[in-house]
Amino acid sequence: MIDMIAALQPLVVGAVLIWSARVKLFSRHAAAAAGRTALARLFGQRRALPAYRLLGGAELALGALLVLPPVRLAEAVAATALAAGFLGYLAYSRRVAPASSCGCLSARPTPVSGRGLARAGLLLAAGGLAGLADGGWAGALAGRPAAGAAVLAAELAAVVALSPELDAAWLLPLRRLRARLTRPLRGGTGVPLLATVQQLQLSDAYRRVAPLLRSDVREHWDDDGWRFVGHAARFRGRSATVVFAVPLADRQPDTVRVAVVDDATGQTLLGLAAPAPPAGPRLTVTPV
Structure with missing residues (x-):
């Protein structure tokens, strides 16, 4: 089971990196997003956008290498190092510039939080686990499709749950649905x-x-x-x-x-x- 889980980690990490790169490289709000991150403090306001784009390019290249077989040990090591860099950068942002935005998976202004740090830790663990894989993710999915799909769904759900910038896509609709179903301003008699x-x-x-x-x-x-x-x-x-x-x-x-x-x-x-x-x-x- 552990071999199958390890073999699927490059697909998980690669998908997250490609999604993150999409925001940095192709969003029309990338310039504003870069200016709100701690990159402006690290490199200056003028260099924040180029650094943001450069990071997006690195994410896209590494994400594509991880998703496209075969996956090599060097790619898993690079993914682990990048996740460790993310974790350190987010910890720095939270300590030095707590009002700065994460700028990770969305251009929406989102302060660095414990959930973002936990997501970076999850990617770090996934990258380390990917280095233990003997085969590619395609073979692991073909051998155990149901178990593999369940693992992928659970990990991607964890990434989404640990991403405050994605709350508007799933958490707010769930809260609205709960309010419609439970009608909290009504008692059991229906009297408001x-x-x-x-x-x-x-x-x-x-x-x-x-x-x-x-x-x-x-x-x-x-x-x-x-x-x-x-x-x-x-x-x-x-x-x-x-x-x-x-x-x-x-x-x-x-x-x-x-x-x-x-x-x-x-x-x-x-x-x-x-x-x-x-x-x-x-x-x-x-x-x-």
Whole structure:
């Protein structure tokens, strides 16, 4: 199994290098991307673009050699050295110019992060493993096509996951899909949280405790026909949580109840219960 994995590494590293070279050599935003990298600090603003292009040319040449059989030991050694150079350059960029862009797999401005360093480490390990291969990747895939395809898919998925500059292509769509499926602003009853917040903000209970509030909605949950909405608060110098109880079936603000709970002890410090008859006070304050 290890021989098959080792034989596939030149294809993985070569594909990543060719993709990276595409950005440096053919992107119309290459000049701007080069100016945002640490190359401008290393070589000066005027020489940043030529250095960026030169690096792209080296990546393209080495990537093509790795992808096209046969793969020689010298190519694997060169790939390992280049990955080590990437790792050192990214570490330098993060330490000396933390606001600089990676400029690796996309022209999109992307600060150097731990994910980028991990990706360079992955390529370094892949290059070292490629030096152990006895045969080419084509033969390894032909001999074990299912296992080989699984290894390639896993490694390329790891490269994509460790590439912040590619998040817009896969991570943001996944987050939007999750938001559409889970509808985080709706409770289990289908009543929007915004509608609940509007109802409680129109209530006397909310107006009475509003000076205590120190946050927006921190949590909410539904139970037995009520929606409970929690806010951070301060009550007589103590950290507390204000919990509003809003009936899901009644849209009237007067039905909102509230309690102030001590964060340290769980004791109810103040409760505003249901309103009294119309001739009297609408809400009764009951200190505990």
